[in-house]
Amino acid sequence: MRNSASKRQHPIDVIDANGVFPFWEITRINIRHNALLSIAVSVVLLLLIPLLTGTANLDRNESAVPLEMFASLIGIIMLTPVFGPEQNPEINDLVSAKYVSTEKIYLVRTVYSILILTLLTGLFSLYLGIRDCDVTAGLFLGTLSDAVFLGALGMITSALCNNTVIAYMIPMFFYALNYGMGNRLGNYYLFSMAAGDFGPKPWMFATGIALMAASVLYKGIQKKYR
Amino acid sequence: MLFLQELKKTVFSVAYAVFVIVTILSLYSQGALDFGDSRITMPRPGENYGTTQKEIPEIIMPAALEELWGEFCENNYRTYPIGFIKHVKLSDREQQQVAEILSEITGVSKEEILRMRQDYAAHAGTGNNNGANTDFVIGGDGNIQAGSDGSYVISLPENDTDNAQVPKDVNDLSITAAPETLLSVRGDMAYSRFRILMQQVDDILGSGSSYAADSLIGFGVVPLTYEEAVQRYNAFIDSDKITGGYARLFSDYAVAMTMSILPVFLAVLMCTKDRRSKMSELIYTRNVSALKVILSRYLAVITAVMIPIILLAYISNASVWGQYSGSEMDYLAPLKYALGWIMPSAMISAALGMCLTELTNTPIAIAVQGFWWLFDVNAGIRSVASSYALFRLAPRHNAGAMSCFRTQDYLDNFRRLVTNRLLFAVLSILFIAITVIIYEARRRGSINEKFSFKKTASN
Numbered sequence: 001m002r003n004s005a006s007k008r009q010h011p012i013d014v015i016d017a018n019g020v021f022p023f024w025e026i027t028r029i030n031i032r033h034n035a036l037l038s039i040a041v042s043v044v045l046l047l048l049i050p051l052l053t054g055t056a057n058l059d060r061n062e063s064a065v066p067l068e069m070f071a072s073l074i075g076i077i078m079l080t081p082v083f084g085p086e087q088n089p090e091i092n093d094l095v096s097a098k099y100v101s102t103e104k105i106y107l108v109r110t111v112y113s114i115l116i117l118t119l120l121t122g123l124f125s126l127y128l129g130i131r132d133c134d135v136t137a138g139l140f141l142g143t144l145s146d147a148v149f150l151g152a153l154g155m156i157t158s159a160l161c162n163n164t165v166i167a168y169m170i171p172m173f174f175y176a177l178n179y180g181m182g183n184r185l186g187n188y189y190l191f192s193m194a195a196g197d198f199g200p201k202p203w204m205f206a207t208g209i210a211l212m213a214a215s216v217l218y219k220g221i222q223k224k225y226r
Numbered sequence: 227m228l229f230l231q232e233l234k235k236t237v238f239s240v241a242y243a244v245f246v247i248v249t250i251l252s253l254y255s256q257g258a259l260d261f262g263d264s265r266i267t268m269p270r271p272g273e274n275y276g277t278t279q280k281e282i283p284e285i286i287m288p289a290a291l292e293e294l295w296g297e298f299c300e301n302n303y304r305t306y307p308i309g310f311i312k313h314v315k316l317s318d319r320e321q322q323q324v325a326e327i328l329s330e331i332t333g334v335s336k337e338e339i340l341r342m343r344q345d346y347a348a349h350a351g352t353g354n355n356n357g358a359n360t361d362f363v364i365g366g367d368g369n370i371q372a373g374s375d376g377s378y379v380i381s382l383p384e385n386d387t388d389n390a391q392v393p394k395d396v397n398d399l400s401i402t403a404a405p406e407t408l409l410s411v412r413g414d415m416a417y418s419r420f421r422i423l424m425q426q427v428d429d430i431l432g433s434g435s436s437y438a439a440d441s442l443i444g445f446g447v448v449p450l451t452y453e454e455a456v457q458r459y460n461a462f463i464d465s466d467k468i469t470g471g472y473a474r475l476f477s478d479y480a481v482a483m484t485m486s487i488l489p490v491f492l493a494v495l496m497c498t499k500d501r502r503s504k505m506s507e508l509i510y511t512r513n514v515s516a517l518k519v520i521l522s523r524y525l526a527v528i529t530a531v532m533i534p535i536i537l538l539a540y541i542s543n544a545s546v547w548g549q550y551s552g553s554e555m556d557y558l559a560p561l562k563y564a565l566g567w568i569m570p571s572a573m574i575s576a577a578l579g580m581c582l583t584e585l586t587n588t589p590i591a592i593a594v595q596g597f598w599w600l601f602d603v604n605a606g607i608r609s610v611a612s613s614y615a616l617f618r619l620a621p622r623h624n625a626g627a628m629s630c631f632r633t634q635d636y637l638d639n640f641r642r643l644v645t646n647r648l649l650f651a652v653l654s655i656l657f658i659a660i661t662v663i664i665y666e667a668r669r670r671g672s673i674n675e676k677f678s679f680k681k682t683a684s685n
Contacts, residue, residue, distance in 0.1 A: 041593045048597065052604060054312030057302065062313075070600075077593070165495050166241045168592050169488065173248045176483055179603070180256045 026105065027112045034085050034109070035078075039116060042074040046124050056131040063133040064142070064193035071124050072146035072190065076171045078113040079151025079212075082106060083219060084164040103220045110155075110212055117147050142193045145205035149188075150175065152211035159215035159222075228518060232496070232526035241495045246534050249484045258479040259542050261472050264627035265549040268459055275455035276628065280446045283417035289445035290424060290437060291331060291411055298324050299346040307434035314431050323430055327423045333412040342409070461633035467556035469543050471631030473563040474623055476542045480535060480564075481620040482603055486571040489531045490595040493579030496523055501587070516666040520580070524658055527576045528569070535572075536564045567643070570650035571620055577657035584664045614639040616646055 031039075049055065049070045054062070086102060125140045150171040158167035178190045187203035236242055253259050269275060297303045301321060303314040316324065322336070325343075329336040411420075421439045428438040436444055450458075462471055539560035547555065556562075575595055582591035602619040613622040621643055625632035636643075667673045 037588065037590070041590075044593075045597070051307075052601065054305075057313040057315055073600075161240055161244075163240065163495070165491055165498065165589050165592065166244055168589070169241070169244055169248060169491050172487065172596065173252065176252060176487070176603075177255055180252070180479075180483065 021104075023108060023111075026108045030105070030109055031112065034081065035113070035116070038077050038081055038113075042077045042117070042120055045074060045077065046071060046120060049124070055128055056133065058128070058133040060134040060136065060139070061194055061196050063128055063135050064139055064191075066128065067121075067125065067135075067139055067143040068146050068191050068193050071121055072143050072150060073175065074117050074120055075147025075149070075151035076154050076168065076175075078117045079110070079148075080154025080158060080167045080171065081164050082109045082113060082155055083158045083162075083215075087158075087162055087164060102223060103216055106216045106219060110216065113151070114148065117151070118144060121147060138198055139193060142198055142201040145201040145208065146190050148208035148212075149204040150190075150208075152208035152215070156211045156215040156218075159218045228514065228522040229525055232522045233529055235499070236492060236496060236526050236530040239492075239495065239499075241492055242530060245488055245492060245531065248488065249480075249534060250538065252483040253476075253479055253538060253542070256479045256483065258476050259538060260545045261475070261542060261627070262545045262549070264472075264546065266459065266462060266471075266627050266630055269452060269455035271452050273452075273455075275450040275452065277447050278450045278454065279443045280448050281443050282446050282448065283420070285448065286442055286445040287331075287411045287415065287417065287420055290420075290442060291328075291409070293445075294324070294424075294427060294437065295328065295409060298328060299343050303431050303435060305431050305434040307432070312434065314435075316430065320430050324427060327427055328409075331411060331415060331420065331423060332409045334409060339409075455630075458630040458632075458634065461637070462630045463553070465637060466631060466633050467559065468546070468550050468553055469555045469557065469559040470563075471627075471633060472543050472546055473539060473559040474567070474631060474636060475626055476539050476560070477563045477567040478621075478623050480539070481568050481571045482622065485531070485535060485568050486575055486602065486620040487595060487599040489527060489572045489575040490579035490591055492527050492531065493524075493576040494583045494589050494591050496527055497580050497583035498587075498589070516662050516669060520584075520658060520662045520665055524576060524580060524661075527580075528573060531572050531576070532564065532569060535568055536561060539564045539568075566647060567621065570647040570654070573654035574619070574650045574657070577654040577661070581657040581661045581664070584661050584668070614642040614646060616642070616649065618646060619650075621646055 049066050052070060053066050055066055058065075083106065121140060121143050125135045125143070129135045153171040153174055154167045157170040158164050161167060175190065178185060181189075183189045183192065183195070183197075187200040188207070189200050190204075192198070192200045250259070298321070301315055303316065305312045305314055322340075325336045325339045328334075328339050332339070421442060424437040424442055425439040428435045428441075431437070435441070462468065466474075543560040578595055579591040582594060583589065598619055605618070613624075623632070623636055625635070664673065
C-alpha cells in the first residue's frame, strides 16, 4: 500500500483519486494551453494542400505526393514544440515543483501529438479516398512514418538546443534536402512512395521513435544533473 | 553602437551556427560549392548540342492536338497549377466545349468528335485500347534533325522511306495521321487562332495546363543547330564574362534552398531573445528610438546572413577561375548576384519574421514563411517566364553548363528580375516600418503581451 511519504519519493508514480494516472486531464490542459496553435497551423496546411497539388483521381503513386510531400509536414508542426513550454525558465521552475514528473508530461504531450497527427493524416487520407484517389493503408502508414521522423528530428534538436525555433530549422532543412538529393538519401528519403518504394518507411518510423525516446531521456538526464 | 551589439548577438548564437552549417550542407548537396568539372568549350560542328523549344506552328499544332485528343477521350486532363500534377475531370458541359474547340481545329463536326470519343471509350472498356495517343504520328517513327541550313529534316527508319506522305523539312510539316485516324489539324488553321483556342481549353481546365498560350512552346522541342550553339556560347563569354553564369546558378540554388526560408528563423530568434532573457522591459525604457532598435536588429540579421553567402558565392565561383585562365572574367559577378538576386529574398524573409514576431509574440512567422516558401519552391520552373514572375519569392534560373547557363533567357528577362527584386526590397522596408510601429506601441503599452490592444484612457 502506498503512503504519502513514498509518493513524495517517487513523483513519477502519481495517480489520481481513482488510482489512474490522469492522462486525459493532463492532455486536456496541455492541448488548451500549448497545442491549439500547432493544431490550427496543421489544419491550415492540410486545407492548403488541394491548392498545391491535385487531390482527385490520382493513382497510387500520384496519391503519395499530397501525402508524403505535404501532409507529412504536420509532424514538424505537432511534435517539435513538445519541450517548448518548459524552455521558459519560469514555467520550467513551476513544472519542476509539481508532483507529476516533467518527463511524464513530455510523454503525454508526445503521445497526444502523435494521436492528433494520426487523426489528421487519417482524415486527409479519407478525403483523398472520397475524391477517387487510390489511397491504401500503406500510403497512410508511410505518411505517418515520415511525419513521426520529421517531428522526431525537431524534438531531438529542441532537447539538445533547448530552443524550439532552432528546432524547427533542422527538420525543415532535412525536408528541403530531399528535393535536392532525392533517393540518394537511401532509407531516409521522404518521397519514396511516389516512386512506389515503401522500403524506407519502416526505417523512418523506427528512427523517429528512437529519436523521440532519446530526446525525452536526454531531457530527464539533463534535469537530473542540472 | 547598437548595430554592432546586435550583430554580435546574432553571430554568436547557436541558431547562427546552425544557419551556417545548414546553408553549407544545402549548397554542397546540390554541388553548388564546386563547379570545377563543368568547363564550357566552343561548340564544334557535328556535335550534339541538345534541344531547344521553338514556336514552330507546324510542330506545335499537331503535337498539342494529339495530347488534347488523348486527354479529351479519357476525360483526364493533366495540369500543373504550381508544379505538381493535378488531374482535372470535366463535366459534360465542359467536355462539349472542348469538343467544339476540337471541331474548329480539325474541321470535323462536334457530333462526329463526340461519336469518336464514344468509340474510344468502348474500345477502352473492352480492353481493345486503340488509344487516341497512338492515332497521331508526325513522320511515323522518324526523328526530327536540324539541317545545316537551319531547316528540319525528318529521318525515317529504313522500311518507311518509301512512304510518300512524309514531309522532308519543316516547311512541309503537317500532321500525318495513321490510316484509321480521321482527325488532323485543318489545313487553313492559323496559328494565332490555334493559340486562342488552346488558351480557351486552358481556361476551361482552370489554368496550369500545357495548352496555355505561353506554354504551347513546350510542344515545339527541336534540336539546337550549330549556329545557335555558337551564339549561346558567345553570350556566355561576352555577356556573362564566364563567371556570371556560374554565379547565377549558385544564386538559383542559394535563394531556393536556404535564403528565402532560413533568415526567418534568425529574425524570430532575435526578436524573442529579449523576452526570453526578460530584457524587453529594460530595453523599452532605454533612450533609444524604436526605429534605431528595429533597424539595427534587422541590418544585423541581414549582414549576418549575407556574409557567409557572399563568401560561399566566391568559393563556388573561384572553383572555375583556373579553368578559364587567360579569358576575360568578371570577378565581381558573385558579389553582384549575391546582393541583387539573393539579398531581397533574405530581406523579405527576415522582415516578415520580425514583423509577425513583434505583432504576435509567437513563432507563427516560421509557419507563414514556411508556407510561402513551400508554395514558391513547388511552383517549379515550368517555363522561363514563370521563373521570373513578379511575386516569385525565389526567382529560378536552373541552367548549368550543359545549356551554357541559358544566358539569353536571363538577358531577355532581366527587367522582370529587376522589377521582382525591387518589389521584394520595397516590401521588406514596408514590413520593417510596420515592425517599428508595433514595437513603439508595445513600448508605450498600447499593445499588451498577448496581442490585444489596450483600451487606454487616451483612446
